[in-house]
Amino acid sequence: MGVLDYIWMGILAVFQGPELFSILGLPISVTLVMILSGFLLGIMVGATPGMAGPVAMAIALPILISVFGYNQSALLPVMGFLIGIMKGATVGGAVPAILFNTPGTPDAFMTTLDGYPMAQRGKARKALRVAHLSSVTGDTFSDIVLFICAPFLAILVEAYLDLPEKTALLILSLSFIAAVIGGSPAKGLISTGLGLLAVYVGTGDDFYPRLSLGSQELARGFPIATSVLGVLIIGAVFKGLDELWQERRAQGEISVIPEDGDQRLHWADIRRLLPYIARSAVIGTMVGALPGIGSTLAATLGYTVGRARHAKRKTPEQTSFGKGAMEGIASTEAANSSVSGANLIPVLSLGIPGNAAAVFLILAAESIGGFNPGPSVFRFTQDEVNPELVIAFGLFTAMFLANLMNWTIGGVFMRSMGIMINIPKQVLLPSVLLLTLTAIYVQETRIEAIWFALGFGVLGYLMRRLDISPLPFVIAFILGGKLEESARQAYAATGNDPFFLFTHPIAAVFMAMSLGVILFTARKSKGTT
Amino acid sequence: MTPHSRANIYLGLGCIAFAALVAFVWVPLDVDSGLVEKVRRRLAIGDALAPTVAAVFIGVGGLVLVLVEGRALEQARLRFNDLVFVALALSILVAGFLIMLYAGPVAVALFASETEYRLLRDTVPWKYIGFFLGGVFILVGLITPSENGFRLRTLWVAIAVVLVLILIYDVPFEDLLLPPNGDV
Numbered sequence: 194m195g196v197l198d199y200i201w202m203g204i205l206a207v208f209q210g211p212e213l214f215s216i217l218g219l220p221i222s223v224t225l226v227m228i229l230s231g232f233l234l235g236i237m238v239g240a241t242p243g244m245a246g247p248v249a250m251a252i253a254l255p256i257l258i259s260v261f262g263y264n265q266s267a268l269l270p271v272m273g274f275l276i277g278i279m280k281g282a283t284v285g286g287a288v289p290a291i292l293f294n295t296p297g298t299p300d301a302f303m304t305t306l307d308g309y310p311m312a313q314r315g316k317a318r319k320a321l322r323v324a325h326l327s328s329v330t331g332d333t334f335s336d337i338v339l340f341i342c343a344p345f346l347a348i349l350v351e352a353y354l355d356l357p358e359k360t361a362l363l364i365l366s367l368s369f370i371a372a373v374i375g376g377s378p379a380k381g382l383i384s385t386g387l388g389l390l391a392v393y394v395g396t397g398d399d400f401y402p403r404l405s406l407g408s409q410e411l412a413r414g415f416p417i418a419t420s421v422l423g424v425l426i427i428g429a430v431f432k433g434l435d436e437l438w439q440e441r442r443a444q445g446e447i448s449v450i451p452e453d454g455d456q457r458l459h460w461a462d463i464r465r466l467l468p469y470i471a472r473s474a475v476i477g478t479m480v481g482a483l484p485g486i487g488s489t490l491a492a493t494l495g496y497t498v499g500r501a502r503h504a505k506r507k508t509p510e511q512t513s514f515g516k517g518a519m520e521g522i523a524s525t526e527a528a529n530s531s532v533s534g535a536n537l538i539p540v541l542s543l544g545i546p547g548n549a550a551a552v553f554l555i556l557a558a559e560s561i562g563g564f565n566p567g568p569s570v571f572r573f574t575q576d577e578v579n580p581e582l583v584i585a586f587g588l589f590t591a592m593f594l595a596n597l598m599n600w601t602i603g604g605v606f607m608r609s610m611g612i613m614i615n616i617p618k619q620v621l622l623p624s625v626l627l628l629t630l631t632a633i634y635v636q637e638t639r640i641e642a643i644w645f646a647l648g649f650g651v652l653g654y655l656m657r658r659l660d661i662s663p664l665p666f667v668i669a670f671i672l673g674g675k676l677e678e679s680a681r682q683a684y685a686a687t688g689n690d691p692f693f694l695f696t697h698p699i700a701a702v703f704m705a706m707s708l709g710v711i712l713f714t715a716r717k718s719k720g721t722t
Numbered sequence: 723m724t725p726h727s728r729a730n731i732y733l734g735l736g737c738i739a740f741a742a743l744v745a746f747v748w749v750p751l752d753v754d755s756g757l758v759e760k761v762r763r764r765l766a767i768g769d770a771l772a773p774t775v776a777a778v779f780i781g782v783g784g785l786v787l788v789l790v791e792g793r794a795l796e797q798a799r800l801r802f803n804d805l806v807f808v809a810l811a812l813s814i815l816v817a818g819f820l821i822m823l824y825a826g827p828v829a830v831a832l833f834a835s836e837t838e839y840r841l842l843r844d845t846v847p848w849k850y851i852g853f854f855l856g857g858v859f860i861l862v863g864l865i866t867p868s869e870n871g872f873r874l875r876t877l878w879v880a881i882a883v884v885l886v887l888i889l890i891y892d893v894p895f896e897d898l899l900l901p902p903n904g905d906v
Contacts (some may be wrong), residue, residue, distance in 0.1 A: 625881045
């Protein structure tokens with residue numbers, strides 16, 4: 194079995210999976226339909242202020258698992274659907290940002306700066322075209338980098354990292370995520386510590402389930418759906434609701450600005466935009482490859498670099514950044530969209546999720562079974578087929594197909610999504626809350642799960658109010674078990690060496706980097722006080 | 723955000739105290755093995771180490787918050803209104819889920835007293851009574867505060883949303899159980 198054989202098997206797994214229907218005798222696989230459905234749903238969700246890709250992923254997951262079951266053949270349709278949502282939401286977020294000055298997703302905030310002024314000048318459709326072109330170009334570039342880098346990185350990790358190094362790498366990832374998310378390393382560390390503490394309740398090797406306070410409910414630990422959905426989704430909904438209750442429908446009627454003049458995107462426009470798209474795509478991909486740094490930072494960096502270039506080169510008659518420049522939309526959208534593919538590099542090569550969407554992909558893989566994202570996936574076994582590797586290449590194919598859909602029908606569908614702004618937030622948020630809680634109950638079928646989820650929701654809300662990012666909590670919750678397991682194995686494998694993290698050179702370097710990143714960011718945050 | 727507030731210092735000290743409580747009280751009292759234990763005459767990492775590491779993360783975070791970020795210009799803090807919101811939202815949600823839990827059994831006791839809810843939990847309309855009433859209560863309760871008082875339209879919207887949820891999660895699937903039917 195060579196590399197090309199595996200790639201081909203991955204492609205076939207997508208196209209030759211269970212057939213849903215056929216067109217002119219051509220069988221259409223269920224995976225293909227799921228990718229398309231996820232993609233279209235993602236655009237709708239992204240275009241709806243108050244909703245985001247992860248919310249839709251959270252709500253869809255129990256339904257998908259119920260439809261497809263817990264077997265390996267469910268992996269590609271389910272994960273293909275989630276990938277579709279992830280990609281669609283990235284594009285869709287720009288729609289309300291441009292049309293109504295309301296970002297559909299947080300990373301589309303910078304798009305409002307130039308998108309809305311363009312819409313006010315009657316160029317809404319053109320602005321949407323710029324956003325789509327930039328977004329889809331950035332996303333495609335990022336995916337290509339993922340396809341090349343993830344297997345390569347995974348092979349390097351498998352070849353050079355042993356148990357102590359892998360333990361140190363997990364600690365480095367957690368420290369890095371704690372340090373860089375949210376701008377406060379101290380709060381990141383607290384969030385990480387709370388996530389670790391939560392995952393260790395009711396688990397362990399001993400007969401007595403640790404930290405369970407003698408309670409039967411805690412003895413089974415916190416189900417991953419309750420903690421992840423609680424902190425990430427319910428916490429966010431609580432915050433949104435709180436803001437709505439305070440506003441009490443202060444918003445007035447939504448006005449639609451009439452379009453004026455040529456709305457097409459000409460080749461000359463594209464040539465003008467390409468340098469901005471290219472720079473932002475590289476920035477977004479680099480930012481995305483590091484776990485924990487989100488698309489909002491990528492958008493800000495892309496916009497800042499684009500603005501500097503534009504200020505130097507623009508002619509007097511060209512519009513400045515912030516006043517409705519096409520280049521501003523292109524810089525932002527290319528940067529935030531190119532994060533999504535690269536964000537899967539640490540997931541697929543190291544098993545470390547870097548953002549909320551990646552968290553849900555890992556959740557899906559863990560719920561269904563048969564695919565454990567991490568370096569072991571990329572074992573190119575010669576004599577027998579490695580099914581996980583086929584799935585990995587199937588996922589790459591799904592991403593490629595989602596991009597193809599984005600290039601072909603994404604723009605048209607996206608431009609018709611302006612109506613999503615009419616969904617009232619005061620109805621949407623409580624509905625999402627009930628949907629999420631129902632999804633959790635359907636998965637866990639016990640009322641304790643609801644109480645746990647509400648508890649984690651309150652924690653997520655309080656964390657947001659205190660400017661503590663909930664993402665390190667969630668990532669620590671997911672990686673906590675793996676960290677402990679790997680440390681136990683490393684301790685045994687090194688002959689009970691208590692300093693195994695420091696006596697192996699690569700592990701010691703990772704540990705020094707962990708400390709370094711915390712100290713460096715703490716010093717930097719002190720400098721800004 | 724309040725300039726020159728001491729919120730970070732209070733939060734940091736709270737985290738240090740919580741970490742100390744976890745490491746020195748909760749873990750020793752509620753975990754069977756120590757940081758390291760002897761299993762079959764070989765040393766192994768005990769169940770207490772991982773939660774202690776978690777406490778170290780929280781404690782170090784608190785310490786950095788006090789020492790380094792204690793004088794940050796913009797510090798987020800909890801306000802009384804935040805706690806009021808949590809209390810209100812939780813009351814509505816908990817009351818709604820209690821309605822979900824008990825409305826079905828109460829309805830069966832009133833209108834079908836010859837049997838019990840447990841036996842009817844997969845039978846229409848009994849299996850939907852709790853979810854329908856609890857769900858509508860939650861939605862009306864959470865939508866009303868942002869609409870300047872109760873409106874009949876809110877009730878219709880809530881009913882429609884709950885019916886859609888039943889259509890999504892229950893009608894197409896035989897193996898999925900809506901709340902509270904997994905517990906009774």
